[in-house]
């Protein structure tokens with residue numbers, strides 16, 4: 001049994017905490033709101049994110065980050081990408097714990113992946129840092145539907161340790177040492193899911209969505225190659241697996257956000273109607289900047305940025321993408 005702290009009690013933090021309990025660990029959840037802690041500790045519920053789900057009675061919550069992390073072997077970071085740096089800055093991590101990031105985003109302004117933010121703020125060596133990614137829609141995980149996942153760390157032993165800690169009867173993690181590819185896959189698929197959602201909201205069918213998913217995978221792979229990822233990662237769970245799940249499922253917040261944009265609502269309106277994070281809305285700008293810095297063409301990401309940042313109507317985005325100069329499918333320059 002390992003002692004695990006899950007820092008963040010939203011959709012994924014809560015569902016993954018449940019998985020960690022199922023895998024036989026002693027799990028403490030950190031929530032920034034005391035009312036969430038009370039609900040978890042007394043009613044075994046998290047009403048804002050899973051009103052109908054009964055949480056394991058062994059799961060406890062605290063709003064004190066240091067108490068949550070005390071003597072933890074594994075610290076799981078389950079806060080949004082754009083707040084991770086600030087959150088970590090205020091926390092004192094246990095001396096020997098491994099840190100596992102669940103966030104799928106790229107930091108605005110710095111272009112850093114989440115493992116890079118962790119390393120920068122905490123000073124931890126790469127061998128103590130891991131990331132989790134793959135097709136893991138939190139509501140399905142919370143219902144204990146079967147799922148596979150990827151734990152990536154540059155140190156295989158670290159990935160294998162975390163794999164062992166979170167392997168439950170319904171959750172099957174694989175390991176990978178390609179942290180760059182795993183993180184880029186997870187962050188960029190959110191932007192592609194926004195584009196797919198827009199296509200759906202505009203009333204387009206499966207030909208359109210399959211085309212965006214496939215060309216989206218080409219963009220993710222191109223960017224990954226330029227940044228030093230292993231191209232094989234993108235045909236695995238962290239690439240195609242997560243892309244297909246997120247782009248196909250109405251449970252995805254990114255796809256749903258895109259769908260609302262396609263129906264004509266504004267970014268501010270949609271963002272104001274939910275407390276849940278759709279990471280692609282912020283990360284799209286950071287990913288476009290990474291593409292520009294490395295001379296990688298990312299037409300779908302670019303088109304999503306124009307809709308999100310400039311308010312371009314999604315219908316025009318589609319017209320622009322279709323009007324681009326015709327080219328060979330495998331001309332990946």
Ligand SMILES: NC(=O)C1=CN([C@@H]2O[C@H](COP(=O)(O)OP(=O)(O)OC[C@H]3O[C@@H](n4cnc5c(N)ncnc54)[C@H](OP(=O)(O)O)[C@@H]3O)[C@@H](O)[C@H]2O)C=CC1
Pocket residue numbers: 008009010011012013014032033048049078079080081083087102103104105136137138139275276277279
């Ligand atoms: N949901 C999913 O299916 C999956 C999500 N992910 C990734 O996991 C990460 C977390 O997502 P998810 O749990 O779904 O997001 P949610 O929006 O569901 O929850 C976010 C959590 O972070 C907290 N939070 C928000 N702002 C801050 C802040 N400034 N400081 C500290 N805590 C804050 C929220 O607290 P409060 O409730 O008080 O607002 C909440 O507990 C994202 O990067 C996402 O892409 C990855 C795989 C699956």
Ligand SMILES: O=C(CO)COP(=O)(O)O
Pocket residue numbers: 104134135136137138190193242245246251252253254255277278279
């Ligand atoms: O990353 C996810 C599934 O793997 C969840 O996607 P959303 O954040 O779009 O809900």
